[in-house]
Amino acid sequence: MSFFSQLNEAIKSNHSLLCVGLDPDPTLMPTGIGILDFNKSIIDATKDLVCAYKPNLAFYEAEGARGWEALKHTIAYIPKHIPVIADAKRGDIGNTARAYAKAVFEELGAGAVTVNPYLGFDTIEPFLDYGDKGVFILCRTSNKGSADFQSLTVEFNGRQMPLYQAVAERADKENRNGNIGMVIGATCPEELNAMRQAHPDLPFLIPGVGAQGGDLRLAVEYGADQRGAGIIINSSRQILYASRGADFAQAARSAALELRDAINACRRI
């Protein structure tokens, strides 16, 4: 089954647009627990509440080869009906991009990946060629500095627009396998609104609620498509680190349940 079909099934079965970011940070985790055991506890506690999991590769790479091993085992542990997005933000040329695609899709076994568009579309194609996999292209990210370049006004197709809109227009045109999504931060709701108006059918991966301060209601109202879906709301720290005590998994479940229901309360369905 393709990533987006699997995602839509998980959205329905768990009645959830919530994605939990599996970002194990040793400075925030409960003491005395390893990455893999931490992740397993989080997955056990939340797997009936989420539409996807999104491990960010940085936190695993920081632990070297052991971290990669933990990431691979984490992905294998996630129930098969819950899709996994490898948050890798990769971007490289030709044969190198193919090696990255092999790493995330074949070696790690993820169902989708995040990629960076700065190097151009020929660097994204090796990911898109995996037609059953999802490819989320960074568009307007959730950090303060995202405006540095993403919001610069460019001339594109004879019109003036912010760079991130040019990225999305091009993405829409290149979406021959129907496996492209966009990453747009909850911290910029006006941009999210404009993007949904311009691209009614593209799936949006939306980080930035919770610790980063994005407005949840606006993210759902502006981001959701006409079916009240088409968005994945990611939360990492707010859920993973709801408690640093022995009750961390139960606290994560409570936080995930609360956020899932808060998202659903904003949906027009």
Place this chain on the structure above:
Amino acid sequence: MSFFSQLNEAIKSNHSLLCVGLDPDPTLMPTGIGILDFNKSIIDATKDLVCAYKPNLAFYEAEGARGWEALKHTIAYIPKHIPVIADAKRGDIGNTARAYAKAVFEELGAGAVTVNPYLGFDTIEPFLDYGDKGVFILCRTSNKGSADFQSLTVEFNGRQMPLYQAVAERADKENRNGNIGMVIGATCPEELNAMRQAHPDLPFLIPGVGAQGGDLRLAVEYGADQRGAGIIINSSRQILYASRGADFAQAARSAALELRDAINACRRI
């Protein structure tokens, strides 16, 4: 010693601006040899001919945890006086960028890294904070698709310029630790020329000669600074895969020697 001091020492002692890209591709390597042994043979054969080595992380990640282990051992095997650039092209926000910086500088032990500017400068700062490490920012890359977004005209500081120039202007301004370099492909010599005129002192990492078709003479003439240095010319496939036979290391040495001398013949020193 800082990365750029070490680089300048290696440039002098090996009389070389050549960087060998350690990109082990199993489809091109001699059969029956592992990544680490292949790299060791290449390093042994070329270590007196190069100013730096540049492993691209993609080729190691494609092999999973074993690949990461091979990368770490490869970097440890490189003689201490030859600097190492981790070609990672990373870019992510806040605490995630810090995890990537930890991965490349502390876990892998690289002296420099390549980073992607699309997410903005707050995502590059965690790398720049390692003041003794080098940070090469992607500016104008060597692939065909690099024009898709990098060459779009933007308004920046009240003037019109291509996006990649805006990235370089901002980089020059943020270079308080003096540890920034730029990545500019040999495949776009006019852009390289304009960049050197505008930024006489920034070090340039230049991929794209050899297999990608960049003109070596123009890359050196346009890219070099007033001292006839300030550039690192990278070559990967042309050297690594000069032969697929048992003589691959000797063939790599011959190719590296030839390219080093060809580069030096173009220097105005």
